[in-house]
Each structure stands twice: as C-alpha cells, then as structure tokens.
Amino acid sequence: MSTVIVNDVRRGFYLDSVALMRFSRTISGLDGVEEAALMMGTPANREIMSDAGLLDDAGRAAEGGDLIIGIRAENKSSAERALAESKALLDQPTARDAEGVAWHPRTLRAALKQEPDASLALISVPGDFAIAEARKAIRRGLHAMIFSDNVDVQEEASLKQEARDLGLLVMGPDCGTAIVNGTPLAFANRVSRGGVGIVGASGTGTQEVSCLISQYGGGISHAIGVGGRDLAPEVGAISTLMAIDALDDDPATEHIVLVSKPPESDVAMSVLSRIGKSTKPVTICFIGAGEMQMPANAAQVFTLKDAARSALALGTDAVENAGAATIEVPKGRGRVSGLFSGGTLCAEAQVIFAAAGEDVTSNAPVPGVPKTDKGSEGHILLDLGADEYTRGKPHPMIDPSVRDEAMIEALKEKSVGVILADIVIGFGAHDDPAGHFAKLLQENATDICPAIVASVTGTEEDPQVRSSQIAKLEAVGVHVAPTNADAARWALSTMRARG
Amino acid sequence: MKQIDEANQEALRRMLSGDPVLVDVVPAAQAIPALKDRMILHAGPPVTWERMCGPMRGAVMGIAVFEGWANDLEAAAALASDGAFELHPNHHFDAVGPMTGMTTLSQSVMVVENRTFGNRAYCTINEGLGKVMRFGGNDEEVLERLAWLRDVLGPAMGEALRAGDGLPLKNLIARGLSMGDEMHQRNVACSGLTLRELSPALAATSSSTEDLSKALAFIGGNDQFFLNIAMAMGKAVMDPVRDIDGSSLVTAMSRNGTDFGIRVSGTGDQWFTAPVEMPEGLYFPGFTEDDANPDMGDSTIVETVGLGGFAMGAAPAVAGFVGAGAASDAANYTRTMGEITIGENPEWTIPALDYLGVPSGIDIRLVVETGLAPTINTGIAHKEPGVGQVGAGVVRAPMACFTQALEAFAESVGVS
Numbered sequence: 068m069s070t071v072i073v074n075d076v077r078r079g080f081y082l083d084s085v086a087l088m089r090f091s092r093t094i095s096g097l098d099g100v101e102e103a104a105l106m107m108g109t110p111a112n113r114e115i116m117s118d119a120g121l122l123d124d125a126g127r128a129a130e131g132g133d134l135i136i137g138i139r140a141e142n143k144s145s146a147e148r149a150l151a152e153s154k155a156l157l158d159q160p161t162a163r164d165a166e167g168v169a170w171h172p173r174t175l176r177a178a179l180k181q182e183p184d185a186s187l188a189l190i191s192v193p194g195d196f197a198i199a200e201a202r203k204a205i206r207r208g209l210h211a212m213i214f215s216d217n218v219d220v221q222e223e224a225s226l227k228q229e230a231r232d233l234g235l236l237v238m239g240p241d242c243g244t245a246i247v248n249g250t251p252l253a254f255a256n257r258v259s260r261g262g263v264g265i266v267g268a269s270g271t272g273t274q275e276v277s278c279l280i281s282q283y284g285g286g287i288s289h290a291i292g293v294g295g296r297d298l299a300p301e302v303g304a305i306s307t308l309m310a311i312d313a314l315d316d317d318p319a320t321e322h323i324v325l326v327s328k329p330p331e332s333d334v335a336m337s338v339l340s341r342i343g344k345s346t347k348p349v350t351i352c353f354i355g356a357g358e359m360q361m362p363a364n365a366a367q368v369f370t371l372k373d374a375a376r377s378a379l380a381l382g383t384d385a386v387e388n389a390g391a392a393t394i395e396v397p398k399g400r401g402r403v404s405g406l407f408s409g410g411t412l413c414a415e416a417q418v419i420f421a422a423a424g425e426d427v428t429s430n431a432p433v434p435g436v437p438k439t440d441k442g443s444e445g446h447i448l449l450d451l452g453a454d455e456y457t458r459g460k461p462h463p464m465i466d467p468s469v470r471d472e473a474m475i476e477a478l479k480e481k482s483v484g485v486i487l488a489d490i491v492i493g494f495g496a497h498d499d500p501a502g503h504f505a506k507l508l509q510e511n512a513t514d515i516c517p518a519i520v521a522s523v524t525g526t527e528e529d530p531q532v533r534s535s536q537i538a539k540l541e542a543v544g545v546h547v548a549p550t551n552a553d554a555a556r557w558a559l560s561t562m563r564a565r566g
Numbered sequence: 567m568k569q570i571d572e573a574n575q576e577a578l579r580r581m582l583s584g585d586p587v588l589v590d591v592v593p594a595a596q597a598i599p600a601l602k603d604r605m606i607l608h609a610g611p612p613v614t615w616e617r618m619c620g621p622m623r624g625a626v627m628g629i630a631v632f633e634g635w636a637n638d639l640e641a642a643a644a645l646a647s648d649g650a651f652e653l654h655p656n657h658h659f660d661a662v663g664p665m666t667g668m669t670t671l672s673q674s675v676m677v678v679e680n681r682t683f684g685n686r687a688y689c690t691i692n693e694g695l696g697k698v699m700r701f702g703g704n705d706e707e708v709l710e711r712l713a714w715l716r717d718v719l720g721p722a723m724g725e726a727l728r729a730g731d732g733l734p735l736k737n738l739i740a741r742g743l744s745m746g747d748e749m750h751q752r753n754v755a756c757s758g759l760t761l762r763e764l765s766p767a768l769a770a771t772s773s774s775t776e777d778l779s780k781a782l783a784f785i786g787g788n789d790q791f792f793l794n795i796a797m798a799m800g801k802a803v804m805d806p807v808r809d810i811d812g813s814s815l816v817t818a819m820s821r822n823g824t825d826f827g828i829r830v831s832g833t834g835d836q837w838f839t840a841p842v843e844m845p846e847g848l849y850f851p852g853f854t855e856d857d858a859n860p861d862m863g864d865s866t867i868v869e870t871v872g873l874g875g876f877a878m879g880a881a882p883a884v885a886g887f888v889g890a891g892a893a894s895d896a897a898n899y900t901r902t903m904g905e906i907t908i909g910e911n912p913e914w915t916i917p918a919l920d921y922l923g924v925p926s927g928i929d930i931r932l933v934v935e936t937g938l939a940p941t942i943n944t945g946i947a948h949k950e951p952g953v954g955q956v957g958a959g960v961v962r963a964p965m966a967c968f969t970q971a972l973e974a975f976a977e978s979v980g981v982s
Contacts, residue, residue: 085886088848088958095851104851111696119852137851170898174936177905 070101073146074126075136075154081107082134082157090156097152099145100138105153108133175203189252190239191215197240198222205230205237212292213239214253220301223294227305236309242292243270243495246277253292254464256493257528261286262321263378264314266307268293271409271464271491272326272354272371275524275551278493279375282526282549288320289313298330304338311338315345323349324378326371326411329356329434339365350377354414355433369422371415372552387549391557391564394546397515400484403558404477404517405429405448406470408463408500409524409551412489413450416555420446423559430455448487449473464496467503474504475511483517485558489551492525492536501536505543518561519545522554570931570979573812577831578909578927580810581871584803585681588795589732591724593716595671597688598659602671604635605652609667609864610822611837612655615646619823621702621859624951625666626651628704632712633670639704657818657829660805661688662797662864665700665947666823673712674720678735678798680806687801691715691723692794694784697954700863701947719781726767733763735799736913739873742792743924744917748881749796750865750874750943751958756792761785793865800867809834814975815908816928819870819940819963823862823947828967830930833974840966845946847887847959859949861961866942872911872926875941875960876903880916880924884943887959893918899941900925906932906940930975933968 087105094103104121106112108129116122121137129135136153140146172178175188188204190197194217204211211230218240230237238245244267245252249260254270258281267273267290277287291313293306307325314320323345330338330353342349343362351367352374353359361367368374373383403420407413410431417436420427426445428437431453439447451463451470463469470488477486490500497503501523508519521540525533537547548554594601601607606626608618618626627642630651636642645651656663663669668690675688693711697703727733738759739747745755765782772778785791801818808817813831820827827837842861849855868874878884878899885896900916903925910923928940939962946957 083883083886085848085883085891085958088850089886089891091851092848102851106851109695111694114696115850115852119850121851168892168894168898170894170901173902173905173938174932176932177901180904 071140071143071146072121072123073138073140073150074123075150076108076125076129077134077136077157079132080134080157081132087134090153093156094138094149094153097145097149099141100149101140103138103149103153105134105136105157107131108135175200175207179207186210187212187247189214191253194218194240198226201226201237202229205233205235208233208235210236211238212242212245212252213237213294214242215239216241220296220299223296224302224305227302231305231309236291236313237306238292239294241296242294244273244290245292246287246290248289251494254491254493254495255290256281256524256526258526259286260288262288262319263324264288264317264320264322265290265324265326266293266310266314267291268295268297268307268327269354269411271524272352272411274409274491274493275371275412275415276324276326276352276374276378278524278526279372279550280378283375283379283381285379288317295328298327298334298338300331300334304330304334307338308341311341311345315347321347322378323347324374325349325351326374327353328414329353335359350374354411355418355435357434369418370552371411372550386556387553388556388560390546390548391560394485394518394520394557394561396484396518396561400482400517401562402482403446403448403485403487403562404480404483405446405487406473406477407448407450407489408452408467408470409489409491410450410452412491412524412551413448415551416448416487419552419555420448420559425559464491464500467497467500471507474507478511478513478516484562485518485520487554487558488519488521489554490521490523490536490540492523492531492533493529496531499531501531501539505539505545508543508545520548520554520558520561521545522548522551524551569812570814573810573832574815574908574927574929577807577810577813577815580683580806581803581927582909582911582913583682584736584806586678586735586799586802587681587732588676588727588735588798589679590677590727591674591691591720592677593671593720594669594673594675594688594690597675597677597686598661600659601669602652604650605654605670606630607654607656607659607661607663607667607669608822609656609663609665609862610820611825611827611839613653613822613824615649615653617824619859619862620949620951621862621947621953622666622823624702624704625668625699627951628699628708629668629670631704632709633672655820655822656864657820660686660801662801662867663690663700664692664793664797664865665863665945666702667864668699672716674716674724676723676795676798678795678802679732680802683806685802685805687798687805689794689798689801691720692788692791694788695790695955701945701954702859702951703954704952718777719784722768722772722777722781723764725771726764729767729771733760735795738763739796739799740914743877743880743914746881746883747792748874748877748884748943750793750868751884751945752881753792753796754789756796757785757789760792760795796873797865797867800871800873803871804867807831812979814930814972816870816930819866819942820864821861821866823859826861826964826967828963828971830971830975833971833978836974838967838971838974840964840970843961843964845944845959845961847946847957849946849957850955853948853956857948857956859947861942861944862947863944865944866963869940869942870928872907872914872924875899875943876907877914877916877924878941878943879919879922882918887943902938903941905936906938908932930968930971933965934972937965939963939965939968
C-alpha cells in the first residue's frame with residue numbers, strides 16, 4: 068500500500084490563517100489521512116508543506132494569493148474523501164462548532180460594572196470565604212444575602228455590626244430563603260404578593276409559612292431571611308431587628324410574621340420589646356418554645372401552619388383530619404419514622420408529637436425532645452439536612468437521593484407503622500422530588516409496608532407545580548396531607564386509632 | 567488598602583499617559599552602552615546555559631556565530647557551556663526580545679521613546695516567518711538575514727525615522743485595534759500602517775532603489791513586522807510604572823522557555839518565577855504538541871500593557887486557537903481579563919465590544935483573588951534547537967508567580 072498525495076489549488080482565494088489551521092486539524096483527523104494542511108501559498112508556507120511531505124507539482128506552483136489544499140493519505144479513496152471534505156469546509160467557512168457564549172462576571176467588581184444599579188448581592192461560596200465576600204458587598208453599598216454556612220459566629224456578629232452602621236441588611240449566613248419585592252432568592256417559592264411580611268431565621272419555616280399564606284388566599288410583601296444564628300446571643304438579633312424596622316416602614320406590609328428557633332431570654336426580650344413598639348400586628352412562632360409573655364400587638368403560635376393562619380386572622384388549631392381515617396397500618400407496628408429534608412418542618416412535627424405527649428426523639432431536637440440515640444424506642448423524627456447527613460453531599464432538597472438509604476431502611480423496619488416525610492419544591496429545589504420519592508417507593512415496596520404520610524411545601528406557580536407533585540405521590544399510595552403540621556397529626560392519629 | 571489603591575491609580579495614570587514614539591534604529595551597542603562584547607541578552611527572567619531550553623540554546627549558538635565569537639555552532643555551544651558568554655535578561659537593559667529574544671551588540675535595535683517620561687526601550691527588528699532565530703533557528707539562511715537587517719534595513723529605517731519626528735505609536739495601535747489586530751498574534755494592520763508611514767521617508771533617504779525595494783518588500787511581506795515595535799512600545803510604557811511604593815500592578819511578564827517571571831511595581835526589580843506552561847493551540851503540518859517547546863519570550867509585555875490576549879475581542883480569529891473559536895469567545899477573553907485589571911484604556915478601544923477600552927493594569931491581588939491568570943497569545947517554537955516555529959496558541963501565566971509576588975508585596979507594605 069503506497070501513500071497518496073493530493074493537492075488542490077484555489078487561485079486568489081483568501082481565508083484567515085487561524086481558520087485554515089482549524090480546518091487542517093479537522094481534515095488531518097479524518098480516517099485514512101496521514102497529514103493534511105490548508106494554507107495560503109506563500110513561500111514560507113510552501114516550505115512548511117513541502118517539509119511535511121504534502122506538496123505535489125500543483126501545490127509547488129501555487130503563489131502567495133492562492134490557497135493550497137495538501138493531503139497525504141493511505142489510499143486514493145481516503146485522499147479524495149478528505150479533499151471533498153476540505154472543499155466543503157472552504158465553501159462554507161462558518162465554523163460549525165462555533166456557538167455564541169454568554170459572559171458571566173466572576174467577581175462582584177465585574178458584576179457591578181455590568182449592573183451598576185444592583186442593590187443586593189447573593190453570596191454562595193464556601194463558608195471560609197463568605198464573610199470576606201460579604202464585606203466587599205456591603206462596602207460597595209449592597210445589602211447581602213449569604214447562602215453559605217459554616218461561618219464563625221463572631222465573624223457573623225462583626226459583619227452584621229459593620230453592615231448595621233452602614234444601614235445595610237445582612238441576610239444570613241446560612242440564609243436559605245428570601246423573597247424580596249416578589250423575587251424569590253435561593254430556596255423559595257413563587258407565592259402571591261400581599262400584605263404579610265415574614266422575618267425568618269429558618270429557610271424551610273419561611274417556605275412553609277409563605278406557601279400556606281399563599282394557599283389560604285393571602286400574599287407576601289417580603290420574606291426576609293436573617294440566618295439561623297441571628298437570634299443567638301453573640302449576634303443579638305441584629306438582622307431580625309433591622310428586618311422588623313424595614314417591614315414596619317414598608318407601607319405594603321400589614322402584618323408581620325417572625326419565625327425562628329427559640330431565642331435565649333435576653334435576645335427574646337429585645338426582639339419582643341421592639342415588636343411591642345410596632346404599629347402593626349405581629350405573629351411570633353419560636354418553633355419549640357413554650358408559652359411566652361407577648362406584647363399587646365403580638366400573638367404567639369406554635370406551628371408553622373398556625374403562623375400562616377394567624378397572619379391571615381384565620382382560626383388556629385384547625386386540624387384537617389379527613390384524610391387520616393383511610394390510612395391503614397400493618398399490625399404490630401407502633402413507631403413513626405419521620406424523614407425530613409426541611410429542618411424546621413422536622414421541628415414542627417416534633418412540636419406536635421411532643422404536645423401530644425408522645426415518646427419522640429430527633430437528631431435535631433427542639434427544646435423538650437431528647438436526642439435520638441441507639442436505644443431510642445419511640446418515634447424518631449430525623450432532619451436529613453443536618454450536618455451529619457450532608458457533609459460533602461448536597462442538601463436533600465437539592466438531591467432527594469440523600470433520603471433514599473434511610474427510606475429503604477424504614478420500609479424494611481418491622482416496628483415502623485408510618486413513615487412521615489416532607490416534599491419541598493420551588494426554586495433551588497430538585498426538579499421532581501415527588502417523582503423520585505414515588506419511584507423509590509415502587510422499587511422497594513414489599514407485601515407489608517408502613518403507611519406513608521407526606522405533605523408538599525410549595526405552590527401551583529412553582530416550576531414543579533404542587534398539584535402534580537401531589538398526584539405523583541398519591542398514585543403510589545402516599546397519603547398527602549394539606550400541610551406539614553397536618554401530616555404529623557395524621558401520622559399520630561393513625562397510630563393512636565390502631566393502638 | 568487605601569494607600570495601595572492610590573498607588574495603583576498613580577501606576578495606571580502613568581501607564582495611560584505614556585506617549586510612545588518609534589524614533590530611531592541604531593546598533594544595540596550604541597543604544598545600550600552597557601552591552602559589551604560576548605554579552606548575550608535573552609528573553610525572560612535570568613537563566614543559565616544549563617537550564618536553557620532547546621531553542622534558546624540554538625539561538626545562543628547562532629548569535630555567537632553571527633557575532634563572530636565562534637566559528638561554528640558546535641564551537642559556540644562549547645563556549646557557552648564553558649561560560650564564555652555573559653547571559654542577562656533583556657529586561658535588565660531596557661530591552662525586550664520576542665521568543666528567544668537574542669540581543670547582542672552589533673544587531674540593529676528599534677528605539678521607542680516614551681515622550682511623557684523621556685525613557686527609551688529597545689527591541690530588535692522582526693525577522694519574518696519561517697526559520698528564524700527567535701524560534702531557535704540558527705542556520706546560514708537565518709544568519710544571513712540577521713546580517714541584512716544589521717547592514718541594510720536597520721540603517722535605512724534609522725535614517726528614515728531621523729529624517730522626521732518619529733512614528734507616534736499610540737494612535738497607530740488604536741487604529742490597528744479597530745482593524746483586527748491585537749498586537750501579539752495579529753499585527754497585519756499595524757504592519758501595513760507602519761509601512762505606509764515609513765515608505766515616503768525610506769524612499770527619500772535611500773540611495774539604492776534595490777535596497778529600498780527589498781526593504782519595502784520585507785516589511786510588506788511580514789505580517790508580524792509590527793510585533794517587535796509593539797514590544798518596545800510596551801516596555802517604554804511600562805518602565806515608568808516601576809518602583810511605585812505600595813502599587814500591586816504588574817510591570818512586566820516574561821518567559822525564557824524554562825521559567826515564567828513577573829515583576830510588580832511595589833516590589834521593584836525582583837522577579838517572581840515559576841515553571842512556564844505549555845500553550846494550547848494549533849500546529850503547522852508535520853508537527854504536534856509533542857514537538858512544542860514551553861512558552862517563551864518577552865512578548866508578554868504586550869499583554870502587560872493590555873493588548874495581545876487582553877485585546878482578543880479585537881481579533882476574533884485569534885480565539886480560534888482554542889475552544890470553539892467563536893467571536894463571543896474572543897470577547898469573553900477580553901471581558902475576563904477585565905476581572906484582573908484595575909482600569910480600561912480609553913484610547914485603545916474595541917469597536918466590536920461597544921468601544922470597551924482594553925483592560926489595563928494587572929493587579930496581582932485580583933489575579934490571586936479570582937484565580938484568573940493572564941491570558942497570553944503566543945507562537946509555539948519547536949523544542950529542538952534550529953527547527954523554528956511549529957504552531958501558535960494561547961497560554962496562561964502560571965498562578966504561582968502571582969501568589970509569590972503577593973506574599974512579597976504584602977511584606978513590602980507591612981502586612982504579613
């Protein structure tokens with residue numbers, strides 16, 4: 068087999084040398100082609116092609132303004148195929164692989180050059196760098212929302228003090244949810260706009276309350292996240308107080324809801340005293356706290372559901388229990404296994420279990436509930452978004468498979484009568500958590516299975532569409548309660564009915 | 567912080583106020599009196615013969631024969647290895663040189679004067695394409711061309727330039743940017759504009775039509791003729807930016823084929839070096855990346871002033887060396903370099919980017935903070951001495967240069 072050299076010369080045809088080098092690379096890579104080049108026929112180029120063994124008499128006779136196609140191939144047919152391909156490229160010189168690429172700024176500085184009117188920076192970087200980035204933001208006059216967690220609490224406090232002095236709000240660190248002027252940020256839902264302003268130290272708590280308010284026909288003016296530790300004594304509720312000030316001044320806000328873990332008494336005092344000065348009615352849900360002395364304009368509630376109802380002046384303590392009657396539980400199984408992706412949804416379930424006097428433990432216990440250990444025999448409500456499950460892994464709201472292992476285990480566990488779960492949708496969440504959940508159930512179903520009770524936190528306007536998520540769950544026999552609180556109550560009443 | 571920002575603003579002010587003019591072409595020994603017999607200036611930070619890459623050694627051997635210090639290449643190599651030649655970076659003598667960057671006393675150098683500050687910078691004349699000394703070529707053809715540059719073209723250009731008031735470069739480059747040059751891999755427009763400007767004076771001062779014709783043909787036939795002028799321009803503009811206390815701006819980037827080195831205004835003449843990287847690019851027929859020498863040359867002074875890889879948006883075709891090669895890729899290179907620079911040059915704008923000024927003033931703090939190293943457009947030399955250019959592409963400056971520089975800079979401003 069002898070190699071074949073084929074040349075073709077296009078008289079007076081110019082093309083950019085970089086484009087020609089790209090074509091040369093493409094043609095050289097064709098089957099059966101040993102070497103190929105498309106070059107303008109300048110003396111220097113002809114020398115290069117000659118050295119590469121690519122020229123025949125036709126190519127050697129070319130001039131500077133001519134384009135030479137030189138191909139050395141294993142056989143005649145490969146050479147001719149390559150020549151045809153070369154001509155096709157020259158006849159249609161637009162690079163087929165060239166597609167426009169949008170530019171995304173990599174730094175705050177460049178982003179501000181592009182959007183000089185921006186007023187808020189959302190910061191989501193590894194925790195070690197979050198404070199530094201947030202300082203850059205506030206020093207450029209931006210409010211900051213910090214999605215990152217694992218930030219030192221003293222650093223948080225000093226950042227928030229600096230921001231307060233500049234008249235700027237810091238939402239976070241570890242702020243998962245906010246809705247500002249109708250724009251959902253991070254994990255948030257497309258809710259109706261209206262007169263309720265939320266201050267939330269908890270992401271899923273804010274999501275559940277804002278979605279329920281929307282579901283009950285109300286709407287949200289703003290939902291301001293403050294981060295899980297804003298009410299810790301080191302930070303002293305700096306952002307919470309500023310958020311209350313902001314909502315107090317906001318004419319669109321008629322009612323304020325505060326959702327948080329129970330603060331220590333000093334911090335609670337200052338927050339409650341600030342609330343007492345507000346001219347607006349306030350609903351306070353310190354999830355897991357006992358009854359506290361409230362200012363005259365404030366009402367304390369104990370569940371997220373009641374926070375939503377209270378904000379709209381609907382009756383609280385309402386239980387929608389109709390669905391619970393149809394739930395059947397295998398004989399001899401007395402435990403509820405709660406597998407939550409939302410930390411505050413897990414806390415709300417604990418509050419309901421504890422208030423009913425049940426033997427309940429959790430890996431993320433609210434006050435009054437013991438921490439789960441190996442010997443725990445009662446109901447176990449797990450927050451699967453807690454650090455021990457998410458270290459090095461995505462949060463279960465982003466990747467629902469984080470719950471898979473615990474689900475499969477609970478399905479097999481003979482003492483478990485009800486599995487209680489939450490499905491959280493909206494921006495930032497997985498695109499089909501109910502579909503994932505349903506598929507897992509189908510693949511792991513056995514003859515005798517625990518009953519599954521769940522709720523869906525979200526709205527019809529969310530990308531995943533709440534009703535279609537519910538339909539996917541119901542199609543595989545999941546009992547879907549209207550709220551997370553109701554799901555917890557359904558699970559309880561089911562166990563009690565059979566016991 | 568504030569003092570650093572102020573120092574950097576002063577640095578940027580000096581950079582943008584530079585007024586570089588090509589004023590003369592003279593023998594290197596006349597331009598650089600410190601350049602003595604048996605001294606060889608090379609590209610990049612300091613490097614010994616032992617650590618020199620193939621093409622750099624090839625060029626040293628060739629230039630030693632050219633200067634008559636050795637009878638043949640073999641003898642030149644033996645002398646070099648015995649330490650018979652004094653080796654120094656161009657940068658230490660107000661000079662720059664492309665790729666291997668050989669500068670010795672008898673070669674002609676182009677003189678660019680920065681009229682705002684009165685300083686001068688020097689660069690040899692570009693040899694053209696094909697087998698050339700800047701890519702390590704050293705055969706008879708290469709040496710004959712160098713002799714012609716020394717004996718004919720250099721003196722002719724010098725005479726032509728001295729007959730007038732020199733060739734102002736700032737606006738010439740501005741026009742080149744609007745015509746598709748980025749001044750590192752693309753110099754077609756500026757080479758043509760230079761020819762247009764110089765031709766009348768070359769004709770007026772020439773006594774030989776044969777020499778004149780050859781000179782015009784040489785300049786007109788070399789798409790990269792302007793590169794060496796752009797480099798001397800870059801050096802002339804950046805030198806007054808050196809030695810500003812507290813400034814974290816880069817004043818030079820340079821590589822010798824073994825190490826990449828940078829200098830920073832606030833840390834004076836210290837080089838911060840790291841091993842050079844391999845360019846990513848396209849190769850001439852018959853060659854692959856296995857043949858390629860790592861990154862080399864003082865030409866990165868062009869990026870240091872905001873051109874080359876920083877002005878890629880002006881020369882979209884150049885983006886074809888890497889990735890998909892779309893025009894938007896080229897624009898993105900320029901915008902991304904805006905992340906590591908403190909300003910834009912209002913006199914050097916890119917029409918296709920809505921007249922965005924080229925990103926200017928590389929701040930080592932921004933480089934380290936963003937993790938974005940400067941993008942450099944470059945030619946690729948064969949790794950063996952004497953072969954020449956095998957391709958062209960794009961390469962990044964090594965991040966380690968900038969982290970080292972930042973540590974030293976922090977110490978210089980009293981932060982540890």
